[in-house]
Amino acid sequence: MKNHQAAEILREFLKRGKNRITPERFDVLDAVLEYKGHFGADDLYILMKNQNFQVSRATVYNTLELLVQCDLIRKRNFGDNITKYENNFKKQHDHLICLDCGRIVEFNSSKIKEFPSQICQELGFEAENYSLNIYAKCKNIKGCKYYMQRKKNLTP
Amino acid sequence: MKNHQAAEILREFLKRGKNRITPERFDVLDAVLEYKGHFGADDLYILMKNQNFQVSRATVYNTLELLVQCDLIRKRNFGDNITKYENNFKKQHDHLICLDCGRIVEFNSSKIKEFPSQICQELGFEAENYSLNIYAKCKNIKGCKYYMQRKKNLTP
């Protein structure tokens, strides 16, 4: 058990609903907490299989949905039609996606924090969540760790 | 030809690149301009087939990509892993997605307009684009046109 606090949150959530407490679900949680950065459901499944965990694809997909529901992870989408997840322990942040090299840079700005609830108030909704993605290109191309890889793929 | 201005933009764009000017591409453009609201590539393909246009799926997908490149349409993603497109003639706006009923409300706010380029300047990028999605729930449930449909699907 990698993180007792997270496991407790999941256990409480499962109890509160009509969900059963199964070892597989905690295995998925462990794998999630170990994963640095953003990952797709299938990435996680492959990783767990490589580590000889005994889980099925269906269970991974199902469990990730539960982890979203109890706010342990967040869903993200960076425009490639693959649902990405990330650990929700760090504070809320937004993403900049580099169109040149694919890097995803996380940033924080207090300016937009209250924005969603303001807009929702105007429109008669209750804000639940938001996602702000900025698509950009890196100016300082040399400083980019994907530079060589990108260069290789360029057709001059 | 539904919109001569748009067709001219596409023609110029195709000429500028090494892309050929084919009737199919203008057929796709016409269908796009006629479509109100957001649509997936396959939605458009089905629509065109129903209207007895002679186009293939591959051509629709390919052409939509070209239309994005010449800024006639925009890619959107509302979290369901389906690439949605929309006409880019109206001015830049953002989206609020209702988690209760699936409605997508477009809104405009000057507050966030300069935000992406500011952030990019700080981080050493050049802003190209951004997308802000707010996920929310409708307070005034009666005023929602999807209310009955949603109610039907609820399990009390």
Place this chain on the structure above:
DNA sequence: ATTGCTGCAAAACGTTTGCACCTAT
């Protein structure tokens, strides 16, 4: 004459589902 584009079908991809067995309650 080239070279890119088209249509078609099949493949690929991430994701969901159906089913029989299993297990937490």
Place this chain on the structure above:
DNA sequence: ATAGGTGCAAACGTTTTGCAGCAAT
């Protein structure tokens, strides 16, 4: 005992690809 969860494989829906023929340059 019984609902709910699991693993597996097959199905699904969207998107991409391979290829032979066609058409714009």
